[in-house]
Amino acid sequence: xxxxxxxxxxxxxxxxxxxxxxxxxxxxxxxxxxxxxxxxxxxxxxxxxxxxxxxxxxxxxxxxxxxxxxxxxxxxxxxxxxxxxxxxxxxxxxxxxxxxxxxxxxxxxxxxxxxxxxxxxxxxxxxxxxxxxxxxxxxxxxxxxxxxxxxxxxxxxxxxxxxxxxxxxxxxxxxxxxxxxxxxxxxxxxxxxxxxxxxxxxxxxxxxxxxxxxxxxxxxxxxxxxxxxxxxxxxxxxxxxxxxxxxxxxxxxxxxxxxxxxxxxxxxxxxxxxxxxxxxxxxxxxxxxxxxxxxxxxxxxxxxxxxxxxxxxxxxxxxxxxxxxxxxxxxxxxxxxxxxxxxxxxxxxxxxxxxxxxxxxxxxxxxxxxxxxxxxxxxxxxxxxxxxxxxxxxxxxxxxxxxxxxxxxxxxxxxxxxxxxxxxxxxxxxxxxxxxxxxxxxxxxxxxxxxxxxxx
Numbered sequence: 001x002x003x004x005x006x007x008x009x010x011x012x013x014x015x016x017x018x019x020x021x022x023x024x025x026x027x028x029x030x031x032x033x034x035x036x037x038x039x040x041x042x043x044x045x046x047x048x049x050x051x052x053x054x055x056x057x058x059x060x061x062x063x064x065x066x067x068x069x070x071x072x073x074x075x076x077x078x079x080x081x082x083x084x085x086x087x088x089x090x091x092x093x094x095x096x097x098x099x100x101x102x103x104x105x106x107x108x109x110x111x112x113x114x115x116x117x118x119x120x121x122x123x124x125x126x127x128x129x130x131x132x133x134x135x136x137x138x139x140x141x142x143x144x145x146x147x148x149x150x151x152x153x154x155x156x157x158x159x160x161x162x163x164x165x166x167x168x169x170x171x172x173x174x175x176x177x178x179x180x181x182x183x184x185x186x187x188x189x190x191x192x193x194x195x196x197x198x199x200x201x202x203x204x205x206x207x208x209x210x211x212x213x214x215x216x217x218x219x220x221x222x223x224x225x226x227x228x229x230x231x232x233x234x235x236x237x238x239x240x241x242x243x244x245x246x247x248x249x250x251x252x253x254x255x256x257x258x259x260x261x262x263x264x265x266x267x268x269x270x271x272x273x274x275x276x277x278x279x280x281x282x283x284x285x286x287x288x289x290x291x292x293x294x295x296x297x298x299x300x301x302x303x304x305x306x307x308x309x310x311x312x313x314x315x316x317x318x319x320x321x322x323x324x325x326x327x328x329x330x331x332x333x334x335x336x337x338x339x340x341x342x343x344x345x346x347x348x349x350x351x352x353x354x355x356x357x358x359x360x361x362x363x364x365x366x367x368x369x370x371x372x373x374x375x376x377x378x379x380x381x382x383x384x385x386x387x388x389x390x391x392x393x394x395x396x397x398x399x400x401x402x403x404x405x406x407x408x409x410x411x412x413x414x415x416x417x418x419x420x421x422x423x424x425x426x427x428x429x430x431x432x433x434x435x436x437x438x439x440x441x442x443x444x445x446x447x448x449x450x451x452x453x454x455x456x
Contacts, residue, residue: 012104013056024058032262081194137167378404
């Protein structure tokens with residue numbers, strides 16, 4: 001066996017009947033990623049020569065969901081047990097490799113425990129855990145000298161074995177040559193009529209090999225998802241771990257139980273995050289950033305000292321230092337804000353660039369627009385960027401004042417220092433340093449009376 005050559009097999013063929021879903025179990029999301037993705041991420045950090053995933057229920061739906069990954073896929077057309085699943089992968093294993101078998105529905109698998117198990121394993125190794133309530137798990141049976149002699153599944157265990165609290169996690173390491181031989185000897189003479197992978201333990205003992213064990217005290221790291229309650233429990237466990245990491249990095253969380261990190265959140269010093277916030281994809285919060293309650297931030301970078309007021313949504317935006325955003329603002333992909341810009345309540349930006357010191361404080365939509373320095377956009381302003389077939393850009397120079405309730409019909413350019421009177425509809429370029437007005441003539445109709453309800 002080449003100790004430096006590692007193959008990883010991930011078992012991901014099950015339907016997950018108790019999930020009550022047509023979706024394969026391993027495609028259900030935890031922290032915004034499929035369960036299987038979490039296991040793959042762990043596997044990749046162990047630097048294996050190859051990763052083999054055994055899939056079954058749902059057919060090609062599972063491989064198609066991971067087409068971006070370098071994986072050898074093997075189908076288990078009939079789900080006849082874990083031993084049968086590994087039998088499907090056996091032909092792809094390198095003959096002189098060490099094999100680590102992981103489970104596609106155990107998303108919080110611990111990398112350090114896997115490394116410790118691999119380092120201990122010569123012929124066969126088990127990752128085990130001691131549980132206060134071991135019901136449902138295969139028991140680790142040891143002899144008087146504390147050596148492992150077998151794993152007995154719950155339905156096959158006797159009264160004495162049922163009292164054992166050390167259980168099998170399902171994560172197993174072995175060398176390929178012995179594993180292949182043991183797999184050929186498996187049978188389904190058990191209560192479930194399945195081919196149990198765990199039967200190889202007794203085979204190893206019969207062959208005179210000592211079975212190595214790594215006992216973890218992290219129950220969540222070996223907990224599988226078999227139902228929606230299981231999924232919710234591990235979601236909260238994952239989020240609490242993320243919250244602890246953030247606080248250890250110096251972040252102030254107003255309530256560590258009310259935060260969701262569904263990706264990678266990078267933080268600087270003196271960051272504050274209020275309750276109910278969701279972070280998706282890759283998010284960077286620089287020093288001194290303050291995030292108000294119930295914000296959703298996805299794939300965005302926020303600069304030093306920027307403050308985001310409650311109920312703000314942003315996706316794929318870049319925000320410079322000392323900006324103020326929200327509440328109830330929406331920043332859509334392609335938006336960039338330069339230093340000291342203000343985006344206020346019920347303002348939506350899309351694919352727009354706002355330069356230093358400019359303000360859009362109230363009730364406006366700005367799309368496909370470049371805004372210069374020290375610009376003030378009045379309440380109710382709309383850049384009309386879409387003609388029903390094509391989109392066009394609006395250019396607004398420096399030191400421009402746009403009055404409230406203005407429509408800028410793109411493509412249009414507003415020159416530096418221009419002022420647009422409130423209530424204008426601008427269809428032509430507005431010259432620099434001039435007041436531009438576009439309104440209908442105001443009239444008053446004498447003798448007009450408001451309609452009254454007719455009594456029936």
